[in-house]
Amino acid sequence: MNVITFGTFDCFHVGHLRIFSRIKTKYPSSTLIVGISSDKLNFEKKGRYPVIPLEQRMEIIKSIRHVDRVFVEDSLEKKGGYLAKYKADVLVMGNDHEGRFDTFSEICTVEYLERTPQISTTEIIEKIHTDT
Numbered sequence: 001m002n003v004i005t006f007g008t009f010d011c012f013h014v015g016h017l018r019i020f021s022r023i024k025t026k027y028p029s030s031t032l033i034v035g036i037s038s039d040k041l042n043f044e045k046k047g048r049y050p051v052i053p054l055e056q057r058m059e060i061i062k063s064i065r066h067v068d069r070v071f072v073e074d075s076l077e078k079k080g081g082y083l084a085k086y087k088a089d090v091l092v093m094g095n096d097h098e099g100r101f102d103t104f105s106e107i108c109t110v111e112y113l114e115r116t117p118q119i120s121t122t123e124i125i126e127k128i129h130t131d132t
């Protein structure tokens with residue numbers, strides 16, 4: 001079974017780690033495939049370039065034991081194409097995205113798992129700005 005998830009995973013933190021571990025707890029024998037937003041796509045989505053460049057984010061995520069495979073997500077419009085290309089059986093996102101990907105339920109199962117509270121890349125960046 002192939003499970004796919006997407007994100008930028010900038011300034012890698014425990015919320016990122018836990019979404020991967022939640023996926024592998026729920027689907028223990030699955031292949032976990034992670035689509036990592038390109039720097040440009042993150043700018044389009046969030047209005048800022050990631051602190052950590054794409055190649056380094058990919059290197060970090062590839063080394064996480066829950067993750068089997070990574071690829072670059074360079075366009076939101078290609079999401080359906082990525083699901084088909086990687087033969088996704090399940091698309092998982094954190095529940096801060098609840099409902100946003102339901103349109104893909106024609107292609108695969110769409111599921112939202114609990115988001116870890118009180119941590120995000122945005123908050124980390126803001127804290128660094130405030131504290132320095």
Ligand code: CTP
Nearest residue numbers: 007008009015019093094115116119120121122
């Ligand atoms: N995620 C999570 N718990 C968190 C933060 C993120 O489960 N505390 C999940 C998101 O729901 C998503 C994935 O991790 O499925 C990648 O999220 P991403 O947007 O890269 O991380 P954020 O920390 O939310 O980044 P930002 O603050 O820039 O929005």
